[in-house]
Amino acid sequence: MDKMVQKPNYVEELLEILRSSLAADELQDQISDYHESDIADAFEQLTEEERRRLYPLLGPEWIAEIFTYIEDPDEYLKELDLGQAAQVLSYMDSDDAVDVLDELDDTTQEKLVGMMDEESSHDIKMLQSYEDDEVGSLMTTNFIVIHENLTIRQAMRELIRQAGENDNISTVYVIDKNDQFYGAIDLKDLIIAREKDALEDIISTSYPYVTDHEKIDDCIEQIKDYAEDSIPVLTEDKQLIGVITAQDLVEVVDDAMGEDYAKLAGLTAEEDLEETTTESMKKRLPWLVILLFLGLAVSTVVGIFETVVAVLPIVMCFQSLILDMAGNVGTQSLAVTIRVLMDENLTAGEKVGLVFKEMKVGFFNGLFLGIMAFIFIGLYIWLLKGNPVVHAFVISGCVGFSLMAAMVISSLVGTLIPMFFHKIKIDPAVASGPLITTVNDLVAVVIYYGLVWILLIHFLHMV
Amino acid sequence: MDKMVQKPNYVEELLEILRSSLAADELQDQISDYHESDIADAFEQLTEEERRRLYPLLGPEWIAEIFTYIEDPDEYLKELDLGQAAQVLSYMDSDDAVDVLDELDDTTQEKLVGMMDEESSHDIKMLQSYEDDEVGSLMTTNFIVIHENLTIRQAMRELIRQAGENDNISTVYVIDKNDQFYGAIDLKDLIIAREKDALEDIISTSYPYVTDHEKIDDCIEQIKDYAEDSIPVLTEDKQLIGVITAQDLVEVVDDAMGEDYAKLAGLTAEEDLEETTTESMKKRLPWLVILLFLGLAVSTVVGIFETVVAVLPIVMCFQSLILDMAGNVGTQSLAVTIRVLMDENLTAGEKVGLVFKEMKVGFFNGLFLGIMAFIFIGLYIWLLKGNPVVHAFVISGCVGFSLMAAMVISSLVGTLIPMFFHKIKIDPAVASGPLITTVNDLVAVVIYYGLVWILLIHFLHMV
Numbered sequence: 001m002d003k004m005v006q007k008p009n010y011v012e013e014l015l016e017i018l019r020s021s022l023a024a025d026e027l028q029d030q031i032s033d034y035h036e037s038d039i040a041d042a043f044e045q046l047t048e049e050e051r052r053r054l055y056p057l058l059g060p061e062w063i064a065e066i067f068t069y070i071e072d073p074d075e076y077l078k079e080l081d082l083g084q085a086a087q088v089l090s091y092m093d094s095d096d097a098v099d100v101l102d103e104l105d106d107t108t109q110e111k112l113v114g115m116m117d118e119e120s121s122h123d124i125k126m127l128q129s130y131e132d133d134e135v136g137s138l139m140t141t142n143f144i145v146i147h148e149n150l151t152i153r154q155a156m157r158e159l160i161r162q163a164g165e166n167d168n169i170s171t172v173y174v175i176d177k178n179d180q181f182y183g184a185i186d187l188k189d190l191i192i193a194r195e196k197d198a199l200e201d202i203i204s205t206s207y208p209y210v211t212d213h214e215k216i217d218d219c220i221e222q223i224k225d226y227a228e229d230s231i232p233v234l235t236e237d238k239q240l241i242g243v244i245t246a247q248d249l250v251e252v253v254d255d256a257m258g259e260d261y262a263k264l265a266g267l268t269a270e271e272d273l274e275e276t277t278t279e280s281m282k283k284r285l286p287w288l289v290i291l292l293f294l295g296l297a298v299s300t301v302v303g304i305f306e307t308v309v310a311v312l313p314i315v316m317c318f319q320s321l322i323l324d325m326a327g328n329v330g331t332q333s334l335a336v337t338i339r340v341l342m343d344e345n346l347t348a349g350e351k352v353g354l355v356f357k358e359m360k361v362g363f364f365n366g367l368f369l370g371i372m373a374f375i376f377i378g379l380y381i382w383l384l385k386g387n388p389v390v391h392a393f394v395i396s397g398c399v400g401f402s403l404m405a406a407m408v409i410s411s412l413v414g415t416l417i418p419m420f421f422h423k424i425k426i427d428p429a430v431a432s433g434p435l436i437t438t439v440n441d442l443v444a445v446v447i448y449y450g451l452v453w454i455l456l457i458h459f460l461h462m463v
Numbered sequence: 464m465d466k467m468v469q470k471p472n473y474v475e476e477l478l479e480i481l482r483s484s485l486a487a488d489e490l491q492d493q494i495s496d497y498h499e500s501d502i503a504d505a506f507e508q509l510t511e512e513e514r515r516r517l518y519p520l521l522g523p524e525w526i527a528e529i530f531t532y533i534e535d536p537d538e539y540l541k542e543l544d545l546g547q548a549a550q551v552l553s554y555m556d557s558d559d560a561v562d563v564l565d566e567l568d569d570t571t572q573e574k575l576v577g578m579m580d581e582e583s584s585h586d587i588k589m590l591q592s593y594e595d596d597e598v599g600s601l602m603t604t605n606f607i608v609i610h611e612n613l614t615i616r617q618a619m620r621e622l623i624r625q626a627g628e629n630d631n632i633s634t635v636y637v638i639d640k641n642d643q644f645y646g647a648i649d650l651k652d653l654i655i656a657r658e659k660d661a662l663e664d665i666i667s668t669s670y671p672y673v674t675d676h677e678k679i680d681d682c683i684e685q686i687k688d689y690a691e692d693s694i695p696v697l698t699e700d701k702q703l704i705g706v707i708t709a710q711d712l713v714e715v716v717d718d719a720m721g722e723d724y725a726k727l728a729g730l731t732a733e734e735d736l737e738e739t740t741t742e743s744m745k746k747r748l749p750w751l752v753i754l755l756f757l758g759l760a761v762s763t764v765v766g767i768f769e770t771v772v773a774v775l776p777i778v779m780c781f782q783s784l785i786l787d788m789a790g791n792v793g794t795q796s797l798a799v800t801i802r803v804l805m806d807e808n809l810t811a812g813e814k815v816g817l818v819f820k821e822m823k824v825g826f827f828n829g830l831f832l833g834i835m836a837f838i839f840i841g842l843y844i845w846l847l848k849g850n851p852v853v854h855a856f857v858i859s860g861c862v863g864f865s866l867m868a869a870m871v872i873s874s875l876v877g878t879l880i881p882m883f884f885h886k887i888k889i890d891p892a893v894a895s896g897p898l899i900t901t902v903n904d905l906v907a908v909v910i911y912y913g914l915v916w917i918l919l920i921h922f923l924h925m926v
Contacts, residue, residue: 295784321758
């Protein structure tokens with residue numbers, strides 16, 4: 001379809017404005033009409049000199065907002081003196097500030113945190129105290145909180161007071177007189193409430209929350225289910241210390257899926273463009289080494305059938321076909337099983353159901369493909385390889401049957417192995433791939449060469 | 464780590480409340496303290512009879528909110544009479560209502576849409592007019608919009624008036640006197656504005672937007688970058704007709720990644736538990752059939768080397784090893800390349816850089832694994848297979864060298880093929896997998912048996 005509407009290129013427009021000779025207030029006024037994400041894109045295209053001229057015009061709060069949209073803000077932070085940098089960091093969401101600080105060396109980090117205002121440095125130290133896989137490391141301390149004993153009017157005034165410093169205003173959190181989490185108010189309800197209504201009536205007291213030391217992986221599905229703009233994070237003793245925002249969630253979901261994706265492909269972690277060759281090697285070698293040894297095991301088993309191949313070399317032509325197909329079917333079952341395990345808590349009955357269904361799919365697909373293989377490979381051996389017609393179709397029959405049998409067993413293996421790893425709490429996406437390939441290879445090789453040996457050589461004495 | 468905080472089980476609590484004999488208003492009051500997602504979970508555990516008793520107590524608006532959190536609300540919609548069902552649908556976000564309607568038969572659908580209020584049925588017909596992959600099909604028509612010529616006080620009053628019916632209030636959209644999109648106001652800015660400020664000053668007029676016919680895949684990364692609670696959707700002539708919310712985005716990101724994940728595993732689409740065997744077969748067979756024929760091509764090439772195997776059968780033991788390793792390395796490069804292509808727009812230089820980097824990683828990993836294969840396979844042939852030591856290490860040398868060569872070429876193929884498909888606008892996740900397996904198999908087979916033939920048989924006359 002033709003793009004009939006030409007969207008304006010905000011970044012180009014911004015570059016023009018930023019490079020113009022406009023007076024300071026006119027420049028600020030014009031830039032303020034744009035989204036910080038676009039300003040960030042334009043900002044990255046400026047020269048260092050142009051940026052240095054811009055910093056004083058923007059001021060620390062605006063710079064902080066722009067930095068939120070830049071992937072590696074630490075590069076630009078270095079263009080500011082330490083005092084300015086500390087100010088910018090103070091204005092950033094605490095989780096974003098921590099990400100930036102993590103990129104700097106320890107001395108600079110310490111100096112900067114020391115120069116920040118007390119609240120910001122406290123928040124940053126708190127976030128840094130959590131492990132990377134804990135909810136606490138992901139939260140932002142930027143939210144609105146009020147006491148439960150306020151009137152609607154007082155709550156509204158409190159909101160206006162706090163909104164200046166805090167972005168996440170769509171849910172107003174409520175604490176009781178012991179400063180423990182009490183509930184949450186949807187901003188919408190507060191806005192449409194009448195002055196004489198009781199605040200209590202619009203507070204959801206049984207509001208969902210997560211605790212700071214929970215593992216992110218364990219609660220991500222649950223947080224997604226609530227579909228809120230933010231979810232509160234509590235300590236063990238019910239103190240409200242932060243929130244997880246929907247934006248954080250988009251990032252986590254994106255990252256988590258990317259990681260699984262990478263793991264399925266035999267990488268130990270996701271890679272990006274900037275990585276060095278050595279870093280990439282480290283992420284890929286572990287599985288390759290394991291696979292090499294598993295492959296050696298398969299080779300040893302194939303070695304048992306050396307004599308079969310020696311007397312009937314044509315059969316080895318179809319080994320790669322059967323192994324590849326079994327591998328593919330196993331990967332399909334694996335992918336389906338992993339997705340199901342990730343998304344839902346299966347009962348034992350559902351698990352058995354899934355295994356049977358996979359085997360059924362494997363059987364019928366295998367039957368179909370086995371028959372196709374029987375016909376086409378038979379024709380190939382008969383017409384192109386010039387073998388007698390019966391001879392040709394007995395061999396292709398072995399290939400077809402082995403293909404079907406290997407596909408059924410691969411479906412079974414591709415379903416059981418990830419379930420087993422899931423059960424013993426090992427990430428099935430990591431461990432399953434290589435093991436399934438190996439088991440399927442072994443099964444396929446034994447079935448195929450075993451069948452050829454027994455049927456063709458032992459019974460039919462075809463050689 | 465021990466779970467020291469026992470989180471309350473809201474769903475259990477709700478079931479107790481819902482099944483109690485509390486008076487209607489007391490029941491409503493207690494339920495209102497809970498999140499709709501938890502109410503939905505409890506609701507699904509009730510018997511039909513219990514639910515039927517509950518519907519009149521909840522009323523259509525609340526039912527609509529609860530249905531938003533249920534995966535297949537159409538099942539429960541059938542428990543309501545048509546008039547009630549139409550009312551519930553009217554209160555749902557238009558995109559959610561469309562999802563429910565899509566599950567019903569055409570007659571019921573038409574009847575229900577006919578019974579809905581004019582605004583809702585208009586919105587639903589509009590959403591249904593878009594293709595599934597267009598932004599328009601994903602948007603909700605539930606947002607706040609004001610005219611640009613209002614004062615701060617008037618804008619605030621308008622917000623309060625519209626907030627009753629519209630959930631997505633964190634951004635207030637602004638249109639001009641021709642009803643064209645003019646800009647957006649961050650709710651926070653409106654709340655903290657003083658009455659004498661000009662509304663114009665807090666409107667971002669160069670606000671990001673998407674157009675209704677844009678492909679979702681084309682703009683999803685861009686929407687993610689803005690990290691907003693909602694992004695406006697405009698028509699060609701700049702009419703504001705809906706918004707995409709962060710929650711919609713979480714779903715889309717999740718789905719998109721799931722799809723890619725499935726495609727990489729050779730499924731044509733993502734599967735779930737409820738699917739029938741036939742549906743699953745249909746999703747898997749296409750690739751398997753293609754793979755069968757590609758596999759036959761590989762078999763034909765292996766057939767050329769039949770004579771090599773006939774005279775030196777031991778070499779066929781290591782075929783599976785080399786092919787599997789080449790396949791794994793190819794998949795690793797593929798996974799990395801697809802992720803990079805999805806996330807960023809690469810310049811030609813960066814593409815060449817990526818190709819070289821992948822080859823470099825392939826080479827060094829191949830060198831390492833090739834040397835390991837040389838040593839271990841040599842020992843295996845010498846000690847376990849009882850071949851002369853020189854003989855053994857000449858063969859294992861061929862395996863090691865072929866392994867390395869195959870890994871370098873697989874890295875190249877695993878990078879170039881997805882780039883090529885991306886260039887010609889075919890989804891690389893779908894098309895790359897099978898092609899890469901086949902090309903890598905062919906390359907590995909030719910290198911390995913070719914090397915054995917030339918070196919061992921032709922030059923060294925080992926047989």
